Each structure stands twice: as structure tokens, then as C-alpha cells.
Amino acid sequence: MAYEFTVRGRISRPVREVFEAVADPAQLSHYFTTGGARGRLETGATVTWDFHDFPGAFPVNVVEVVPDEKIVLTWDAPPDGDPAGIYQTKVTMGFEALEDGRTLVSIHEAGWRENEAGQKASYGNCEGWTGMLCAMRMWVEHGINLREGFYK
Numbered sequence: 593m594a595y596e597f598t599v600r601g602r603i604s605r606p607v608r609e610v611f612e613a614v615a616d617p618a619q620l621s622h623y624f625t626t627g628g629a630r631g632r633l634e635t636g637a638t639v640t641w642d643f644h645d646f647p648g649a650f651p652v653n654v655v656e657v658v659p660d661e662k663i664v665l666t667w668d669a670p671p672d673g674d675p676a677g678i679y680q681t682k683v684t685m686g687f688e689a690l691e692d693g694r695t696l697v698s699i700h701e702a703g704w705r706e707n708e709a710g711q712k713a714s715y716g717n718c719e720g721w722t723g724m725l726c727a728m729r730m731w732v733e734h735g736i737n738l739r740e741g742f743y744k
Contacts, residue, residue: 595714596702601725603697605732607689610697611660613732614685623731624724626739633663645743655682662686670716672709679705681717697725 603610613619617629617639627642627649635657642649656664663685668678681703688696699721704710727738 594702594706595704595710596700597714597718597721598698598700599718599722599725600696600698601729602690602694603729603732604694606693607660607687607695610695610728610732611663611687613728614663615657615659619731623727623737623739626743633657633665653680660687660689669704669710670713672705672707672713674705674707674709676705679703683721697728699725 613623615633617625617631617633620629620641625641626644627647629639629641630649631637631639633639633654635654637654639652639654640649641652650667653666654663655666656662663683665683665685666680667683669681671678681701684700686696686698686700688698690696701714701717701721704714723739730736730738
């Protein structure tokens with residue numbers, strides 16, 4: 593059984609504004625990457641994300657960006673002790689303009705090894721992306737940093 597998931601949420605802002613909240617490192621640093629994001633999400637870029645609650649900046653590879661529609665990333669999965677070594681998962685974010693002016697954001701992540709460590713990591717990332725969507729909504733709609741003090 594492959595470990596993968598999709599989380600979705602609606603944000604009451606136009607798609608351009610919601611897309612920029614992810615692509616722009618200054619905005620992403622306000623509500624998600626609590627230790628900061630470095631580099632704009634653009635096709636072919638490697639950026640760094642850092643989290644106070646998960647210390648140590650790490651690289652994020654930007655595979656594809658279609659403005660206001662899609663962002664595709666890859667990054668290292670947590671070490672799992674497998675002799676095959678480090679591997680990457682793939683994150684695909686979709687942004688869909690809705691008729692009522694809101695934006696539907698979907699985040700799909702796949703590619704974990706089919707072992708206990710892969711299952712555990714996929715569940716942790718599902719929790720993380722769900723939290724990211726909630727925090728993004730609060731930031732974009734109300735200017736509130738939902739993560740501040742939440743993890744530490």
C-alpha cells in the first residue's frame with residue numbers, strides 16, 4: 593500500500609493572493625516556516641525552509657510552478673534507517689479559483705517507502721500540511737499567525 597494523502601481547504605481570497613502567500617518567502621515565513629523561508633518558489637529553484645519547532649533549515653526543490661495554478665516540490669523524507677539511503681517525496685499544491693471568489697487549495701504528498709517509518713512520516717506530514725492550510729487561511733484572511741506559540 594502506497595502512503596500518500598491529499599488535504600484541501602478553501603480560503604476567502606482571490607487565487608492570486610493565495611498563491612502568493614505560498615510562493616513569496618516573506619509571506620510564508622509569517623504563518624508557516626517559523627524559522628524563515630529563503631528563496632521564491634520558481635521552477636528549478638532550490639529554496640530553504642526552517643521551522644522553530646523542527647530545527648535545522650532544509651532544502652526544498654521546486655520542480656514546477658504554474659502561477660496561480662500549481663506548485664510541485666520535492667524534499668528529503670525523514671531518515672528511516674533503510675540501507676537504500678535517503679529518498680524524496682513529492683508535494684503538489686493546486687490553487688483553484690472558485691465562482692464565489694474563494695480559492696480551493698489542495699496539497700498532495702506521495703512517495704514514502706512502504707514501511708513503518710514511511711507510514712509514520714506520511715502521517716506527520718499530513719498533520720503538518722493540514723496545519724499549514726489552517727495557518728494560511730488565518731494569515732491571508734485575518735493577518736493572524738496561528739502557529740505563534742502553538743508548537744513551542
